[in-house]
Amino acid sequence: MKKVSTLWVLLSVASAAFITAVSTGGAGENVSPVYGVSLPEGYRNWRVITVAHEAGQNNDIRAILGNDIAYEAFRNRMLPFPDGSVIVRxxxxxxSSPENDAVFPAPQSFVAGAPTNVQISVKDSKRYSESDGWGYGQFENGIANPSVPLVNSCYTCHQKLDRSKDFVFSHYSP
Structure with a gap:
């Protein structure tokens, strides 16, 4: 119990500084509409939480990464996520990979193709209280997508999830 309490204290202190860095931006900065979320510095070096395949219209494959706060929350099954958690998709x-399939007896290999977008979820229960504590952003080629309806659709989907999962689709895959 003491280990979990100490971890929560450390996460709380770290989150205050991190939230400011990720979710605030002045005029002219590369931030998403509605929530003001920006691309966190160094996010491509964060640890992998899981991978996902979205079929249907998206038909994409995703690597889900988390900052240290989110990663530890996923790993230790701490819900709700502490403020300062940032999840990147x-x-x-x-x-399909014809090159890889040439090695196998039947077509079976799939790989990541061209990048489509980067999606960011930032937990700040005060700033994003109207969206259950989460702020969202989507970026294409490193540029914030300016579509308000698109960014609003993030919360529309996430709010359909069970509140006990803190409105997060992913789960930790060790």
Whole structure:
């Protein structure tokens, strides 16, 4: 119990500084509409939480990464996520690989193709209280997508999830 309490204290202190860095931006900065979320510095070096394949219209494959706060929350099954948690989804076209399939007895290999977008979820229960504590952003080629309806659709989907999962689709895959 003491280990979990100490971890929560450390996460709380770290989250205050991190939230400011990720979710605030002045005029002219590369931030998403509605929530003001920006691409966190160094996010491509964060640890992998899981991978996902979205079929249907998206037909993409995603690597889900988390900052240290989110990663530890996923790993230790701490819900709700502490403020300062940031989850990043790197999405790529889901492509068959003829080169790899040539090695196998039947077509079976799929790989990440061209990147499609980067989606960011930032937990700040005060700033994003109207969206259950989460702020969202989507970026294509490193540029914030300016579509308010698109960014609003993030919360629309996430709020359909069970509140006990803190409105997060992913789960930790060790």
């Amino acid at each position: 790197l999405a790529y076209e889901f492509k």
